[in-house]
Amino acid sequence: MSEKAAILIIEDQRGFRTIYGDLLADAGYEVLSAEDGEKGWQMSKEKKPDLILLDLGLPKMDGFEVLRHIRGDAQTKKIPIIICSVVEGEKSVQKAMELGANDYTVKGLHAPRQILDKIKSYLP
Amino acid sequence: MRILPFSDMPLKKKITLIAVVSSSISLLIACFVFMLNESLTFPKVMRQNLSNLAQIIGDNSTAALSFNDSRTAQSLLDTLKANPHIRSACLYDLKGQPFARYTRPGEPEKWPPVVWEETSEFSAGAVRVFHPVLSAGDRVGTLYLESDTGEMQTRMVNYTLVTILVGGAAFLLSLLVASRLQRQVTGPLNQVVERMKDIARGEGDLTKRLEVTGKDEIGEVAEAFNTFVGKLQTVEDMKLDLISVVSHQLKTPVAEINGFIENMLMGLTGELNPKQRSYLEEMRVIGRENYRLICDLLSASKIDRGVVTVDLKPISTKEVVGLAIRDYEAPLAQKGLNLQLEGVWQGAMLYADRDKLVEALRNLINNALKCTDKGSITIRALAEGDKGVIEVEDTGVGMDAETMERLFTKNRVLGKEAHRSGAGLGLYITKNFMKYQNGDITVTSEKGKGTCFKLAVPLFKPGAGGAL
Numbered sequence: 001m002s003e004k005a006a007i008l009i010i011e012d013q014r015g016f017r018t019i020y021g022d023l024l025a026d027a028g029y030e031v032l033s034a035e036d037g038e039k040g041w042q043m044s045k046e047k048k049p050d051l052i053l054l055d056l057g058l059p060k061m062d063g064f065e066v067l068r069h070i071r072g073d074a075q076t077k078k079i080p081i082i083i084c085s086v087v088e089g090e091k092s093v094q095k096a097m098e099l100g101a102n103d104y105t106v107k108g109l110h111a112p113r114q115i116l117d118k119i120k121s122y123l124p
Numbered sequence: 125m126r127i128l129p130f131s132d133m134p135l136k137k138k139i140t141l142i143a144v145v146s147s148s149i150s151l152l153i154a155c156f157v158f159m160l161n162e163s164l165t166f167p168k169v170m171r172q173n174l175s176n177l178a179q180i181i182g183d184n185s186t187a188a189l190s191f192n193d194s195r196t197a198q199s200l201l202d203t204l205k206a207n208p209h210i211r212s213a214c215l216y217d218l219k220g221q222p223f224a225r226y227t228r229p230g231e232p233e234k235w236p237p238v239v240w241e242e243t244s245e246f247s248a249g250a251v252r253v254f255h256p257v258l259s260a261g262d263r264v265g266t267l268y269l270e271s272d273t274g275e276m277q278t279r280m281v282n283y284t285l286v287t288i289l290v291g292g293a294a295f296l297l298s299l300l301v302a303s304r305l306q307r308q309v310t311g312p313l314n315q316v317v318e319r320m321k322d323i324a325r326g327e328g329d330l331t332k333r334l335e336v337t338g339k340d341e342i343g344e345v346a347e348a349f350n351t352f353v354g355k356l357q358t359v360e361d362m363k364l365d366l367i368s369v370v371s372h373q374l375k376t377p378v379a380e381i382n383g384f385i386e387n388m389l390m391g392l393t394g395e396l397n398p399k400q401r402s403y404l405e406e407m408r409v410i411g412r413e414n415y416r417l418i419c420d421l422l423s424a425s426k427i428d429r430g431v432v433t434v435d436l437k438p439i440s441t442k443e444v445v446g447l448a449i450r451d452y453e454a455p456l457a458q459k460g461l462n463l464q465l466e467g468v469w470q471g472a473m474l475y476a477d478r479d480k481l482v483e484a485l486r487n488l489i490n491n492a493l494k495c496t497d498k499g500s501i502t503i504r505a506l507a508e509g510d511k512g513v514i515e516v517e518d519t520g521v522g523m524d525a526e527t528m529e530r531l532f533t534k535n536r537v538l539g540k541e542a543h544r545s546g547a548g549l550g551l552y553i554t555k556n557f558m559k560y561q562n563g564d565i566t567v568t569s570e571k572g573k574g575t576c577f578k579l580a581v582p583l584f585k586p587g588a589g590g591a592l
Contacts, residue, residue: 015380019387026392086375091433107379109415109451112386 005123006030008049010040010066011084012058016107020053020084023112024119037061041069044076051122052081054101056092064092064099071100080122136303136310143302144295151294155287162283166276167246171253174271175244177207178255182267185215186259189223197224209271211250215257216266223265238266249273312342316349323353330357367425371418378418382411416490420549423483427556434477434560438584441505441514442471444478448485449503455493462500472505473584474512480557481581484565487550488516488577495575496520511563512583517576523569531567554579 007029011017014035021031032047034040037058044052044066052070056063063083070076083096083104093104102122105115130138181200188197197215201224204210212235213226220238227233239254250270257265315334323330330353334346385408388396396404426432445468456463474481485503492501499519506513523531532555551565558565563581 013376013380015377016383019380019383022387022392023390026390086379091435094435107376107383109379109382109412112383112390 004028004030005050006032006047007051007053007119008040008043008047009033009053010037010043010058010063011053011055012036013055016055016084020115023116027116027119029119035059037063037066041066044070044079045073048075049079051119052079053084053105053119054081054096055084056096057086064096067096067099067101082118082122134310135313136306139306139309140299140302143305144299147298147302148291148295151291155291159280159283159287163276163280166279167251167273170251170271170273170276171244171246174251174253174269175255177210178253178267178269181213181269182255182257185224185267186257186264189215189217189257189264190259194224198226200224201226204269207271209274211270211272212268213270214268216268218263218265220266235268238268240266246273309342312337312346316342316345319349319353323356330360361429364425364429367421368429371422371425375415375418375422378411378414382408382415385411417549420553423553423557424549427553432556432560434480436475436477436561438473438586439476439478439481440471440473441468441512444474444476444481444485445503445505445514447478447482448489452486452489452493456501459493459496460498461493461496464500464502466502466504468503468505470505472507472512473586474581475584476561476563476581477557480561481563481579484554484557484579485514485516487554488579491550491577492516492518492520492575495522499574507583508580510583510585511580514579515576516579517574519574522571522573522575523567524571528567528569532565 007024009017009020009024009031011020011033012035017033017035021033024031032043032049034043038060040052040054040058041061043049054063054066058066061069067081070079070081077100080102081100083093083101084107085093085096085104086107097104103118105118128137130141133141181204185197185200187193188200201213201215204213204226205228208228210226211228211231214222214235215224216238217223222235225233225235236252240256242254242256244251244253250272253267253269255267255269256263257267312334319332319334333350333353336343336346336350385404387393389401389404389408445465449463449465453463489501489503496518497520501519502515502517504515504517506515532551555565558579558581561581563579566578566580567575568578569575
């Protein structure tokens, strides 16, 4: 394992990829990113990141599908996944949690500090 | 009972009145014509009857006249007392001299001079008949009969009584029938009127349609009304869709801007000078407000479109309060307000939708924060009967009764305090969220002293299989 933990951001909004990417890079993580579900799932398999930030509304393959694939594959099923949702407490977040997501953050509401704290709690 | 002018009468009274008056008029005319006919034909009948009687008595008295047997003639006339209407009778001989006479007891003994021709007349309350008495074609005398018209009067009185009885019965029957039949007209019309009133008050369900019962004008009104409501619903749906679409479109960009602001404040773009920091902090506040507002608009549009789903589960007050205050601890500290928690840690179990209850509580904390400049905000958990209660009490500006009345409605304008509130949707959403959870929200407030909002939801009863 490299000295830097790798975090994969699967997010279709360029703005959020930049925001989370810069935030995580600044906090000392290696940042990987994918702009759609299919690419996200591919990268999860190939790069085996230490943590995944997953958006739910994604083109090509939605977040739930990505989640099912990751949790269904022996090589990726242990990777912690944090959902990035636009709305807190939506039924979709609950569904994602039931599908095996570890936690969630709300885009635009949770402060970076809170997001970083969450990420840290899932990484050694 | 006050009698309304016709134009102000309810339709059901108008229809009943029209039916009863018109049927009464036709009945009255029928009765009048009948009575008129009776009064015209009856004298003829009476004259005829009296002539017939004269014929019989005349035929029977030929022998007595021929043989100058006045005793037999007298006894024959005396049989007339069997008919109480016969006033007097007289049998004249060929010279015109009375041969036998009869008067009803109490009548004056007076007879008119003989009239030779066959006559019958009806006048002045009496019927008079002169009848030639013939024996084998030869005249032997003349019979005079006079009868009163009592029979006719009795009959007219009887007819009048019957007319009144039948008329009364017909009136009552037509009233009954009319009041039944008018429902056919006013029933559907009242339905239309009630629905129109509902919709005018803004309470009507636009998805409901009136039942079109017939092809008459009322059916047309109902159909036109349905079309109208349909169009109204289309407009309403468009409005709600627009709010929903615009809010969704706005949400992500606002969230992104907030993210960039947060990153800059984290120092990711380098060291900030004090001015830059203060600008960015202002922007963060505005950005978060905007984000909240968009969330509120979305929630309100969901409530209005009836697409809110509820997930009732046991949850502790501790968890609800913990989640609700998470984002407010920093802003409260910034304003120098003291947050007090009472009874929260006893962890009573509620039966509620976690997210909606947290959102409701957050709205109240948000309001308290906006309306309070100094003092404290207290969050108090307690049980009241089978309800779990969470109170949010502040020491803020408080409200007058007028404001409190309009508090839970949409499009609320908080008067002078308007600038302290966002779109005023928070309490509308809270009220509805509480309703969805079989709960309620109440408020007490005093201008200048502070406000206390109270959320109540059912307490969780283990083993009861639910809270309902």
